[in-house]
Amino acid sequence: MNTGDHFDFVIVGGGTAGCVLASRLTELADASVLLLEAGHRDRNPLIHVPVGFAKMTSGPFTWGLKTVPQRHAENREIPYAQAKVIGGGSSINALVFTRGNPMDYDRWANEEGCPGWSFAEIQQYFLRSEGNSILSGSYHGTEGPLGVSNIPDPQGMTRAFLQACQQTGMPYNPDFNGAVQEGAGAYQTTTRNGRRCSAAVGYLTPALGRSNLTVRTDCVVHRIDLDGNRATGVTYQRGGKLVSVSAGSEIIITAGAVGSPKLMLLSGIGPAGELKRHDIEVKNELQGVGKNLSDHFGVDIVAELNGPKSLDKYGRFPLMYWAALQYAMFRSGPVTSNVVEGGAFWYADTSNEVPDLQFHFLAGAGAEEGVPGVPSGSGITLNSYTLRPRSRGEITLRSANPKDQAMVNPNFLAEPEDVKTSSEGVRISCEIFSQPALRKHIRRMHNPAETPPDADGFADYARQYGRTSYHPNGTCKMGTDPMAVVDPELRVRGIDGLRICDSSIFPSLIGSNTNAPTIMVAEKAADLIRGN
DSSP states (O other), X not given: OEEEEEEEEEEEOOSHXXXXXXXXXXXXXXXXXXXXXXXXXXXXXXXXXXXXXXXXSSSXXXXXXXXXXXXXTTTBOOBOOOBOBTTTHHHHSOOXXXXXXXXXXXXXXXXXXXXXXXXXXXXXXXXXXXXXXXXXXXXXXXXXXXXXXXXXXXXXXXXXXXXXXXXXXXXXXXXXXSSOOOEEEEOEEXXXXXXXXXXXXXXXXXXXXXXXXXXXXXXXEEEEEEETTEEEEEEEEETTEEEEEEEEEEEEEOOHHHHHHHHHHHTTEXXXXXXXXXXXXXXXXXXXXXXXXXXXXXXXXXXXXXXXXXXXXXXXTTHHHHHHHHHHHHSOSGGGOOSOOEEEEEOSSTTSSSOOEEEEEESSSXXXXXXXXXXXXXXXXXXXXXXXXXXXXXXXXXXXXXXSOOEEEOOTTOSHHXXXXXXXXXXXXXXXXXXXXXXXXXXXXXXXXXXXXXXXHHHHHHHHHOEEOXXXXXXXXXXXXXXXXXXXXXXXTTOBTEEEOSGGGOSSOOXXXXXXXXXXXXXXXXXXXXXX
């Protein structure tokens, strides 16, 4: 084993949060920082063009994970895309920029044992991170590293979707991150000048020239090294060799809601029964490690169009050629589309104070793994999900071998309330597709083709076709209760010099996409670590 490298901070995981922390901590000129990432560099050009999202939910940019059979979703093993590239989810996601409802963070602070995390207290970190090219004021930052902009020219089918939403009674909403969340509108995206602005692009790349930052990719971390109750270093494998590095100040785990609990368990930190089952020595018993997993369970409907009216038409020559040429020459055209151009926040239960459903409209069909295309090659897709699911699952080890994938069990639709809300999401999706603005473009419903117009039929459809929406969280949750893994300053309970700073610390799922909230967590973590 190679030994001897020493850094002040070792960050394990070069995903969204890891890139933010590597940038912020190297602003301390006298602090040396090592960032370790198991995946590759983000050199593939598809990562950096917005429309490339359609190629990102499977293949070499992901770990190829699947869930264990989902008991309440027809025992299906559901593909579970997790990024295998620097920048993590921000390098492969749909670039949708939303940050949740203020009540989500107030719930963390006031009901879930996380003082300091109310919206009023964390709003500064959203503003610090955001570099919005259009919006400003008390809800938006304009100078942050994360580029945010409008889609230059939304597709015609996206505009028809927004009109159809208004025909169902939803108001038009130009800003989901403003004073009001409800309504339908075009999403802002994490793009700058027509290119994806991942956390790697926005945060890490500008920091690469700093002499106090070292980035190593293709590193499989085996364990956090402990000396009694203190984390002292990290052991990882790279190129067939084991390497040990030490950290003088802190080790920060940012491996995500699947990777962070897996590493904790491999290091002997977690439920004793789980560790003993794999002959791992119990270093610190924490019952909550790997528990409390939640995720947005997305259910798609797909329609075949009566002509080449969606982005699907650009999948063939000569239009593919002309789209590429337009982008290369003018940085415009369909390549600037993130595919998921429009959406809505609305109500399954109208008695709720805030929306409990989110919709994503895709100006194409078959863009994501597990979602079918259409025979004619031109279709549209509408996805809906329950914003605050009650179902909880877990991450467990497959074995004590660090190279073996973790076992992922989101336990989708375990709670009746989730089934009810998901069913209503499918019903509303079908209602939107039946409105005049969209109906005139639709040849036939491809999926669901024969969904009965009743609650039981929609529930069966959700169980048969629902999937992850790529928002796992909560597996090393923050709080003060016995299942909390980290305290409100993100320090691992019972271990000195170790923090977890990613979406795994969410005590509960927030009501939107999770990229911006994860960046917020990392921004606040940087202040906590620096003592600000």
